[in-house]
Amino acid sequence: MLTLYHAPNSRSTSILALIEALGVRDRVDVVEVSVARADGSGGPDPRNPHPEGKVPFLVNGADSVRERGAIVAYLTELFPDAGLGRPAGHPQRGRFLGWLFYYAGVMEPVLVHRFAGIDHPALGATFRDFDAMVDRLVEALAEGPFLLGEDYSAVDLLLSSPFTAFPDAVPDHAAVRAWVARCADHPATRAVLQREAAG
Template identity: 45%
Template sequence: MKGTHMLTLFHAPMSRSTRLVTLVDELSARDAVNIRIVNVQRRDGQGAVDPDNPHPEKKVPVLDHDGTVITESIAIAIHLCDLFPKAAMMPEVGTPERGACLQWLAWNAGVVEPVLVAKLSGIEHPGLQSSFRGWDEVIGRLETALDGSDWLMGDRFTVADIIVHSSFSWMPDLLPDHAGIQDWHNRMMARPATQRAWQDDQALIKKML
C-alpha cells in the first residue's frame, strides 16, 4: 500500500464482518489495518447497540479510512483489495477478469443474500422470483462455476471466493451434495486465514455474550 493511511475495520465477532477480517488476513494486511471490536444487536436479542460504532445503522462491517467511513461488505472488500494490490486478490483494473470478479461480488450482494434471507424466512412471492430467481438458480450457478474448477474464477483464488462462500461458512447444510461445491467449501474452510478468523471470533464472542 502506497503512503501511510489510517485504516480501522470495525468488527463484531461471528457476523458478516468476519469475512472482511478473513480478507484482511489474506491480503497480509493485519499490521496495516486496525481491527476494532464493537458490539451489535443480534437477531436472538443478545448484544447491544454500540455507541462507538460509526455505521449509520450500527451494523458491521465498517471501514474508517483516514476519517472517511465506508460501509457495505462489497465496497469495503474492493477498496481493501485495491489498497493492497500485491496480494492479487482481485484481477487488475481494465482486464476482463476484473469484470468477472466484480460480477461475482455484485451477484452475492444483489442476488444470493436476498434469496437466502427469503429462504430462511420462508417467504415466497412471484415478485421475488422474477427479480432474483430462487435458491435452485443460486445453487445451479455455483454448480456450473465449480464443476471442474477449484475456485469461482477458475484456477485463481480471489476475493470472490471469500465473499460468496461467507454465508455458507455459517450454514454448510445448505450446500448440495455436489463434488465441486463440497470440495470448494472444504478448501475454503481449511484456509489458514479462515481458521484464524473463526478461532479469534469464538474466543471474542465468549467474552461479549
C-alpha cells in the same frame, strides 16, 4: 491507518479474514463493537460510526466504506500485491465485480429469504431462487476449483462466507460442498473462524 469496526461471528468476520489474507492485519485497527443479533441480543454500539449501527464498517481517514462487496473491492484495490482482487485492466475484472454484486444483489437476499421461510413469485423473479443460485455457482466451478478458475480470490472468500458460518446451509451439490471446504480451509479464514469460535 485503516479502521475496521467489527463484531465477532457476524458478517464482518469475512472482512477480517480478507484483511488477514491480504497480509495487512498490522495496517488495520480492528475495533470490536456490539451489534443487534437475530436472537434479540446485542444492540447498537455508540463507538460504531456506521449510520445503522451495523458491521462491517471500514474507515480510512475522512473516507468510509460500508457493504461487504464494496469493502472487498476497496481493500483488494488498496492492496493489489496479494493477488486476491482483479484490478482495472485485468481480463477477469468484469467477472470479479460481477460476483461481488451478485453476492449482495442476489445471493444474500436468496439465502435470507430461504432462512426466513419467505417465498413469493416476486422474490424469485427479482432475486432468483435457491436452485438458480446454486446453478450459477456450479457453472462457475465447472471451469476450475474456484469461482474465477484456478486461483482463490476475494470473491471466493465472500461468496463462501455464509456457508462457512452456517455449514447446515451448504447446498447439497458435490462441487459446491468441495468449494466451500476449500475456501474454509484457506489459512486466513481458518485462523479467524477458529479464534472467533474460541471466543
